[in-house]
Amino acid sequence: MAKKSGNAFDFGLFKRLVGYTNPYRFTFYFVGLAAVLLSIFAVARPYLLQQAIDTGFVPKNENLILEYVVLMLVVLFLEVIFQFLFIYFANWLGQEVIRDIRVKLFDHMMLFKKQYYDQSAVGRLVTRAVSDIETIASIFSEGLFMIFSDLLKMIVILGFMTYKSWQLTLIVLAILPLILYATRVFQKKMKTAFEEVRTQVSNLNSFVQERITGMKIVQLFTREETEYTNFRSINEKHKKGWVKTVWYNSIFFPIAEMSSSVTIGLIVWFGGLRAAEGDVITLGVVIAFIELSQMLFRPLRQIADKFNTLQMGMVAASRVFAILDTDARVENKGTIQLKNISGAIDFDEVRFSYLEGEEVLKGVSFSVNSGDTVAIVGATGAGKSTIINLLNRFYEIDSGTILIDDKDINTIDLKSLRSHIAVVLQDVFLFADTILNNITLNNPDITEQQVTEAAKEIKIHDFIMSLPDGYHYNVKERGAMLSSGQRQLISFLRAYVTNPEILVLDEATSSIDSHSEQLIQDATDKITEGRTSMVIAHRLATIKNADKIIVMDRGLIVEQGTHTELLEIDNGYYKNLYDVQFSTVTE
Structure with missing residues (x-):
C-alpha cells in the first residue's frame, strides 16, 4: 500500500x-x-x-x-x-x-x-x-x-x-x-x-x-x-x-x-x-x-x-x-453440503461479543426440535437478534457450539448453510426493482409461476395484483412506493418461495399497519407450518402458539417453556412482561 x-x-x-x-x-x-x-x-x-x-x-x-x-x-x-x-x-x-x-x-x-x-x-x-x-x-x-x-x-x-x-x-x-x-x-x-x-x-x-x-x-x-x-x-x-x-x-x-x-x-x-x-x-x-x-x-x-x-x-x-487486503471475510472452511435437513437447532454454551470484553451472549444454551416454532422474547439489547445473526454466521462466536441436525455450522459450507435458512427482518430492504425481482432476487431457478402460486398460498396474490403492473410493479428505492406492511408481505413471500427448512422471523410483525395485520398473521401461520421456525415477536398470537418460548435478559436465558407454563411462574420474567406489554393486546 x-x-x-x-x-x-x-x-x-x-x-x-x-x-x-x-x-x-x-x-x-x-x-x-x-x-x-x-x-x-x-x-x-x-x-x-x-x-x-x-x-x-x-x-x-x-x-x-x-x-x-x-x-x-x-x-x-x-x-x-x-x-x-x-x-x-x-x-x-x-x-x-x-x-x-x-x-x-x-x-x-x-x-x-x-x-x-x-x-x-x-x-x-x-x-x-x-x-x-x-x-x-x-x-x-x-x-x-x-x-x-x-x-x-x-x-x-x-x-x-x-x-x-x-x-x-x-x-x-x-x-x-x-x-x-x-x-x-x-x-x-x-x-x-x-x-x-x-x-x-x-x-x-x-x-x-x-x-x-x-x-x-x-x-x-x-x-x-x-x-x-x-x-x-x-x-x-x-x-x-x-x-x-x-x-x-x-x-x-x-x-x-x-x-x-x-x-x-x-x-x-x-x-x-x-x-x-x-x-x-x-x-x-x-x-x-x-x-x-x-x-x-x-x-x-x-x-x-x-x-x-x-x-x-x-x-x-x-x-x-x-x-x-482487509481480512474481514467469514472463514468458509466448511465442506458439508446440507440436503433435505430436518431443521433441528442446538446452541451449546454460546458466548459472543461485538466488542472485545463486552459479552452480548453469556453462555446461551437451548434446543429447537425439528418442525417446532420457538419464540424468543426479552427487552431490547437482551441478545435476541444476535442469536439470529450467529445462526446465519454473519458473525463468529467467541466460544461454544451451534449445531444444525447435529452438525457444527462451522463445518457446513457457508452458501449451503444459508440456502436452508430464510430470514424475514423487521426492517425490510427492497431494491429499486420490480416486485418479482425483489422476491426471486433474480434467481433463475424460481419462475414467475412459482412466485404466483406461493403468493396465493399465503393469501397475498390479490394484494400484489391490486398494484399497477402487478408482479412487475417497480417499488423504487428501498420500496418507497409501498407501506411498511406491504413491504413486510413481500419479504414473507421472498422467504416462502425459497422453501427453507428453517425460518427466522426477526420482529417481522412488529411494525405493520392495521390493513395488513390479518394478511401478515395468515402469512405467518402458513410459512411456519411444517418447518422449524424461530420467531422474535411482540404479537401475542405468535408467541402464544409457539411450541417453546425462550425468555432472555442481558445475554442470558432466564426462562424457557410454553406460554401456559411461563405464566404459572410467580413473579416470573415472562409473566411480568406479559402483564405489562401483552395483557392489553386483543388476540
Whole structure:
C-alpha cells in the first residue's frame, strides 16, 4: 500500500497494479511499442526540417525541398496514426484493468462479515468502489504510458542533440537541472495534496449520502440549517484541498515556461553567432535545436502534469487495495453440503461479543426440535437478534457450539448453510426493482409461476395484483412506493418461495399497519407450518402458539417453556412482561 508520506512514488504498489495488465500483455506491449515509435517520429521531424533548410533552402534546391516536405508529411501521418493507436489502446487497457479490479473488489466485499459494515461508512465504501477505481484508469490512460512516452522522447531527443552539437546541448542541459529539481519538488507536494483531496472526497460522499438517505429525519427535527452549516464546512475543506493543488501548479508551470524561453534565447544567441561565422553549427541546426528544446521541455511540463494524474491514481489504488487486503471475510472452511435437513437447532454454551470484553451472549444454551416454532422474547439489547445473526454466521462466536441436525455450522459450507435458512427482518430492504425481482432476487431457478402460486398460498396474490403492473410493479428505492406492511408481505413471500427448512422471523410483525395485520398473521401461520421456525415477536398470537418460548435478559436465558407454563411462574420474567406489554393486546 502507498505510504502516506511525502515519498514521490511507491514502486511496490505500482508493481502490484501493473500485475493486473497480465491478461492483456499483447495490448500492454503494443502500447509500449507505439510509445517507442512516437519518440522516433518526434526526432525525425526536426531532423528533416534541418536537412531541408541546410540542403534545400540555403542552396535553393527546390527538388530537395519538395522531397523533404513530402517526407515530413509521411512522418506526420505515421505519427498521427500511432498517436491514435497509442491513446486508444492505453485507455482501453485502463478500462479493462479497472473492470477487473472493481469486480474483484465487489466480490471481496460481498464476503465481508456484517461487523465490517457496522464499522464502515457506506459513502466511503461507495467512493472506493466507484470514483477511486475510476481514477485508477487514468494511471494507464493519462499517466503511466504518457510518462513513459515522454521520458523516451526526452532520451532520444538528448541523444540526437548531442550528436548534432554538443555545445548547444550543454546550453540546454545547463537549464535542465532547474526544471528537474522543480519537477521533483512538485511531485512530492502534489502527492501529499492529492491524498488530502481523496480523503475530503470520501468525507463529502459519506456526508451527502447519509443526509440524503436520512432526509426525513433531518426535516422532522428541523436540522436543515445545522446540516447546511456542516456541509459548508466539509465542502470548504474539500475546496482547500483542491486549491492547494492549484497553488503548486501555478508555481511550477511559470518556472518551466520561463526556463524554456531562456533556453531558446541562449540557443539563438550562441548558435546564431556560430552559424554566422560559418562554424559546424548551421542555420538548420539552430532552428532544429529551437524545436528540439521545446520538445524536450514540453514533456517535462507534461510529465509533471501526468505525474499529478499518476499520483491521484496511485492514491486511489492504495485506498482500493487497502480494502482488498482487509481480512474481514467469514472463514468458509466448511465442506458439508446440507440436503433435505430436518431443521433441528442446538446452541451449546454460546458466548459472543461485538466488542472485545463486552459479552452480548453469556453462555446461551437451548434446543429447537425439528418442525417446532420457538419464540424468543426479552427487552431490547437482551441478545435476541444476535442469536439470529450467529445462526446465519454473519458473525463468529467467541466460544461454544451451534449445531444444525447435529452438525457444527462451522463445518457446513457457508452458501449451503444459508440456502436452508430464510430470514424475514423487521426492517425490510427492497431494491429499486420490480416486485418479482425483489422476491426471486433474480434467481433463475424460481419462475414467475412459482412466485404466483406461493403468493396465493399465503393469501397475498390479490394484494400484489391490486398494484399497477402487478408482479412487475417497480417499488423504487428501498420500496418507497409501498407501506411498511406491504413491504413486510413481500419479504414473507421472498422467504416462502425459497422453501427453507428453517425460518427466522426477526420482529417481522412488529411494525405493520392495521390493513395488513390479518394478511401478515395468515402469512405467518402458513410459512411456519411444517418447518422449524424461530420467531422474535411482540404479537401475542405468535408467541402464544409457539411450541417453546425462550425468555432472555442481558445475554442470558432466564426462562424457557410454553406460554401456559411461563405464566404459572410467580413473579416470573415472562409473566411480568406479559402483564405489562401483552395483557392489553386483543388476540
